[in-house]
Amino acid sequence: MESSDLAAVWxxxxxxxxxxxxxxxxxxxxxxxxxxxxxxxxGVIGAIVALPLVLPPTVLxxxxxxxxxxNGPVGQLxxxxxxxxxxxxxxxxxxxxxxxxxxxxxxxxxxAFEAIGERPLEVAATLRASPWDTFWSVxxxxxxxxxxxxxxxxxxHTVGEFGIVLMIxxxxxxxxxxxxxxxxxxxxxxxxxxxxxxxGGMLLFSxxxxxxxxxxxxxxxxxA
Amino acid sequence: MTFQISAKFRVDxxxxxxxxxxxxxxxxxxxxxGHSGSGKTTCLRAxxxxxxxxxxYFALGEEVWQDESRGLFVPPHRRALGVVFQxxxxxxxxxxxxxxxxxxxxxxxxxxxxxxxxxxxxxxIDNLLDRSPSQLSGGERQRVAIARALLAAPKILxxxxxxxxxxxxxxxxxxxxxxxxxxxxxxxxxxxxxxxDEVARLADHLVLLDAGKVxxxxxxNDVLSRIDLPGAFADDAGVVIEASVVEHEADDLTRxxxxxxxxxxxxxxxxxxxVLRCRIHARDVSLALTPQTGSSILNCVSAIVVDLAPTDTxxxxxxxxxxxxxxxxxxxxxxxxxNLGIRPGLALRAQIKAVALLA
Numbered sequence: 282m283e284s285s286d287l288a289a290v291w292x293x294x295x296x297x298x299x300x301x302x303x304x305x306x307x308x309x310x311x312x313x314x315x316x317x318x319x320x321x322x323x324g325v326i327g328a329i330v331a332l333p334l335v336l337p338p339t340v341l342x343x344x345x346x347x348x349x350x351x352n353g354p355v356g357q358l359x360x361x362x363x364x365x366x367x368x369x370x371x372x373x374x375x376x377x378x379x380x381x382x383x384x385x386x387x388x389x390x391x392x393a394f395e396a397i398g399e400r401p402l403e404v405a406a407t408l409r410a411s412p413w414d415t416f417w418s419v420x421x422x423x424x425x426x427x428x429x430x431x432x433x434x435x436x437x438h439t440v441g442e443f444g445i446v447l448m449i450x451x452x453x454x455x456x457x458x459x460x461x462x463x464x465x466x467x468x469x470x471x472x473x474x475x476x477x478x479x480x481g482g483m484l485l486f487s488x489x490x491x492x493x494x495x496x497x498x499x500x501x502x503x504x505a
Numbered sequence: 506m507t508f509q510i511s512a513k514f515r516v517d518x519x520x521x522x523x524x525x526x527x528x529x530x531x532x533x534x535x536x537x538x539g540h541s542g543s544g545k546t547t548c549l550r551a552x553x554x555x556x557x558x559x560x561x562y563f564a565l566g567e568e569v570w571q572d573e574s575r576g577l578f579v580p581p582h583r584r585a586l587g588v589v590f591q592x593x594x595x596x597x598x599x600x601x602x603x604x605x606x607x608x609x610x611x612x613x614x615x616x617x618x619x620x621x622x623x624x625x626x627x628x629x630i631d632n633l634l635d636r637s638p639s640q641l642s643g644g645e646r647q648r649v650a651i652a653r654a655l656l657a658a659p660k661i662l663x664x665x666x667x668x669x670x671x672x673x674x675x676x677x678x679x680x681x682x683x684x685x686x687x688x689x690x691x692x693x694x695x696x697x698x699x700x701x702d703e704v705a706r707l708a709d710h711l712v713l714l715d716a717g718k719v720x721x722x723x724x725x726n727d728v729l730s731r732i733d734l735p736g737a738f739a740d741d742a743g744v745v746i747e748a749s750v751v752e753h754e755a756d757d758l759t760r761x762x763x764x765x766x767x768x769x770x771x772x773x774x775x776x777x778x779x780v781l782r783c784r785i786h787a788r789d790v791s792l793a794l795t796p797q798t799g800s801s802i803l804n805c806v807s808a809i810v811v812d813l814a815p816t817d818t819x820x821x822x823x824x825x826x827x828x829x830x831x832x833x834x835x836x837x838x839x840x841x842x843x844n845l846g847i848r849p850g851l852a853l854r855a856q857i858k859a860v861a862l863l864a
Binding site: 400401403404405406407408409410411412414415418419422423425 | 553554555580581582583584586587588590592594596597598607608611612613653654657
């Protein structure tokens with residue numbers, strides 16, 4: 282395997298790890314809110330979170346590019362903060378991926394929170410646990426399968442993205458060139474052997490991830 | 506340590522209204538009894554703080570947990586109470602011990618009344634501590650839930666139909682433990698139920714609820730023997746007497762005595778001197794003006810008619826009797842009442858066809 286291939290694999294894993302961790306941090310409160318709220322905005326927020334499921338990555342990438350570009354609000358903010366511009370950088374890729382993979386993390390966690398129901402939280406309250414305490418000692422442990430699914434899906438989905446990377450990150454070796462883009466490059470250059478290696482690797486990886494998801498994810502335990 | 510519980514709640518939802526103002530004893534078991542939809546569970550949830558009545562007041566003696574007139578509402582996790590729900594609701598991610606320690610660990614007072622071992626023994630679950638909740642039977646789960654609630658050192662225990670979700674066999678398995686709690690705990694228990702037999706067995710104080718309102722509230726027998734509430738118990742009307750075991754006789758009968766006289770029941774294994782609760786249904790009591798000789802009925806006591814009232818069926822009347830201070834109810838046909846000339850003050854004999862031992 283060429284060093285550029287290895288660099289792409291390494292970059293992809295780094296991106297997916299960072300994005301998954303960020304999504305667990307961001308997605309958990311969003312999922313909790315969506316699972317518990319009776320607010321009229323629940324539908325709106327839920328729809329926004331789910332948008333990347335149906336939107337072509339190029340559309341999402343296009344808007345992000347505009348927003349983070351030199352004339353976009355985020356671009357102007359990052360420039361005024363002395364951070365430069367986000368497109369065609371690794372952080373820019375991270376931000377784009379967070380949006381793109383959000384529903385894959387939020388929805389399983391939200392479903393898991395919803396499946397817990399009201400009762401265990403009430404029981405915890407009558408046993409002196411504050412809402413914050415209840416969240417960590419009851420809701421999170423009971424929603425563990427949801428967190429597991431969310432993390433696996435978020436990671437795998439980030440590894441597999443292509444369109445949005447091209448839109449927002451371009452094709453800069455060791456900075457934004459992830460495996461999916463590298464495969465595209467190999468095919469363009471008619472380097473089928475390398476393309477085979479990477480594609481085969483991706484295929485195997487995806488299969489193993491899904492197998493793990495369907496095999497080891499325990500059936501959700503019911504409140505005894 | 507005698508105090509009173511004041512509970513005043515007003516809930517007004519589209520489909521449901523609750524309007525209660527209760528003063529309850531600070532010890533013993535108070536049963537909230539009523540049909541489904543009577544508001545008993547809502548009342549209990551309001552006491553726990555799981556539901557906030559817009560107009561509410563709830564205090565245990567001096568300790569006020571809710572007083573909406575000055576905007577005070579102590580959230581449930583800051584109330585020293587224990588709740589046992591209809592389903593045991595054990596945390597599946599924790600062992601039995603982990604469940605029991607959940608509240609105990611979070612209880613601030615170092616003076617937790619009981620140790621985990623003591624409570625586990627009291628409820629007969631000391632050999633289950635390392636199991637997972639999924640490995641327990643329904644009855645065991647409910648006992649763990651009770652233990653878990655008690656270990657958080659509650660000042661009051663609220664139980665919402667704790668036996669409604671278990672079958673009869675489990676129910677009979679748990680009831681003795683509840684009776685033990687009743688005897689050995691100093692804290693008041695509020696017990697929501699729609700099962701007359703549980704109420705008769707456990708309650709000291711009885712609150713009847715109907716359509717969100719209090720119909721009656723008082724000492725168990727005072728409420729049970731009220732004949733102006735014919736719909737409340739219908740066919741289950743009757744009283745509870747407490748009688749002590751005096752003698753196990755040779756022909757497999759046990760003689761019990763209560764202030765009104767002696768009653769015989771099938772031989773039981775309780776030791777002499779033990780006090781048992783017995784339930785006597787109004788439908789099992791018949792009346793005679795003179796002592797009956799040629800009768801198979803063993804249990805006859807002298808009684809004086811206090812009052813009579815119509816019952817749920819037009820052909821019958823409910824007669825309230827006084828048996829040396831103890832109330833007794835008899836359900837007889839209106840025709841018999843007229844033939845015998847039943848009227849307040851009349852002295853007669855009450856024949857008790859059946860006595861149900863409750864303990």
